[in-house]
Amino acid sequence: MSTNRLTLYHYPLCPFSRKVRIALFEKGVPYTLILEKPWERRIDFLKMNPAGEVPVLVDEDGSIIASHTAIVEYINETRVGLDLFGDTPLIRAEVRRLASWFDTLFYREVYETLVMEKLAGQIQSGKEPNSTFIRIGRMNLKRHLRYIEWLMERRNYLAGNKISLADFSAAAHVSVLDYLGEVSWEEYPETKAWYARMKSRPSFQSLLNDRIAGMIPPNAYSDLDF
Amino acid sequence: MSTNRLTLYHYPLCPFSRKVRIALFEKGVPYTLILEKPWERRIDFLKMNPAGEVPVLVDEDGSIIASHTAIVEYINETRVGLDLFGDTPLIRAEVRRLASWFDTLFYREVYETLVMEKLAGQIQSGKEPNSTFIRIGRMNLKRHLRYIEWLMERRNYLAGNKISLADFSAAAHVSVLDYLGEVSWEEYPETKAWYARMKSRPSFQSLLNDRIAGMIPPNAYSDLDF
Numbered sequence: 001m002s003t004n005r006l007t008l009y010h011y012p013l014c015p016f017s018r019k020v021r022i023a024l025f026e027k028g029v030p031y032t033l034i035l036e037k038p039w040e041r042r043i044d045f046l047k048m049n050p051a052g053e054v055p056v057l058v059d060e061d062g063s064i065i066a067s068h069t070a071i072v073e074y075i076n077e078t079r080v081g082l083d084l085f086g087d088t089p090l091i092r093a094e095v096r097r098l099a100s101w102f103d104t105l106f107y108r109e110v111y112e113t114l115v116m117e118k119l120a121g122q123i124q125s126g127k128e129p130n131s132t133f134i135r136i137g138r139m140n141l142k143r144h145l146r147y148i149e150w151l152m153e154r155r156n157y158l159a160g161n162k163i164s165l166a167d168f169s170a171a172a173h174v175s176v177l178d179y180l181g182e183v184s185w186e187e188y189p190e191t192k193a194w195y196a197r198m199k200s201r202p203s204f205q206s207l208l209n210d211r212i213a214g215m216i217p218p219n220a221y222s223d224l225d226f
Numbered sequence: 227m228s229t230n231r232l233t234l235y236h237y238p239l240c241p242f243s244r245k246v247r248i249a250l251f252e253k254g255v256p257y258t259l260i261l262e263k264p265w266e267r268r269i270d271f272l273k274m275n276p277a278g279e280v281p282v283l284v285d286e287d288g289s290i291i292a293s294h295t296a297i298v299e300y301i302n303e304t305r306v307g308l309d310l311f312g313d314t315p316l317i318r319a320e321v322r323r324l325a326s327w328f329d330t331l332f333y334r335e336v337y338e339t340l341v342m343e344k345l346a347g348q349i350q351s352g353k354e355p356n357s358t359f360i361r362i363g364r365m366n367l368k369r370h371l372r373y374i375e376w377l378m379e380r381r382n383y384l385a386g387n388k389i390s391l392a393d394f395s396a397a398a399h400v401s402v403l404d405y406l407g408e409v410s411w412e413e414y415p416e417t418k419a420w421y422a423r424m425k426s427r428p429s430f431q432s433l434l435n436d437r438i439a440g441m442i443p444p445n446a447y448s449d450l451d452f
Contacts, residue, residue: 070320
């Protein structure tokens, strides 16, 4: 029997890393976090994942799993505990559709514009954010928050009656924007109520404790009563 | 029992649509193709998939499945025939890692630069392609083809010993570039041998017959002996 703990290479404000951290905790799997700045392109990290992206998971037996989509399916297949995807093929399809909505559309339209520009100074010292990209990202963010609001006016959780990876993916992405003080919660009451439920889960606590040097979040970020 | 055929809304040069078309054929599922130009943002199509993207699958019972990742998992869960993902969690993780490599990295670095510029005139009449994006896309394409070459020097199929969704995803993306005459096959002998095997599969034939008005592929595109 292996005595190694499961290890996750992550970056604190990477939404895909956050999604996997939540999923692991929800599955009851203890893990060690290792901070990786993917833009440094560390050779030993590239050997684990030639895509050069976090998160990367190293299982207790040393197996390396890369790509956040592959990681969450792998965790769900190999661990008991909360089923991340749901009971029927149709429900699982809806969960995967919404998880991929946030992992591709939200990421492209909000993270790659607004967040990347705000992180520019972290990646390249002294680099100024591009205000056009920030404006476009903020506009896109409103559209995505309205979509969550629309869903939450109709459903208990994002993909239906039960909590699933769709909620973890969405909350992971939204939490990065919340860290940056970019979410006007009062405009989205249903979304706020949903996010308050997500924030109060034990699986979310380590995300709320994340801090990046030079980028301190507003107090409301880690406040459960925001 | 329903008498409806399964229906797939697709666009011929959309790599995600192509991946799903191959997967359906490999599963032995007959289907009807409906051409959808996603940039027209047809209201009835947006009702099926608010993301506005092809492919969208309508199952025999009328269930709507959107997002290519969700669709292939759904097909694999609900249909017998070739297992698209493989036998063990580790193999499935490698299949999903590589499928996602092409669906995210290759798509972002090659499709969104090179292909989108070459398609610009289809989407907006008279629009000229941006030569910088085309140059960057061609550079990125070489890097990705070298990665396939590296894998195929070591493996029978992309993800290991057996054919899988990794091959279908990669071949779907590469086939779009081949349609545009962008692949210098002589530089990648192992990749060429692999692609020749993919091309000769019955599941690939309908892709080789695709033609878009005003964009005729080179003869080698549909030639099995290219």
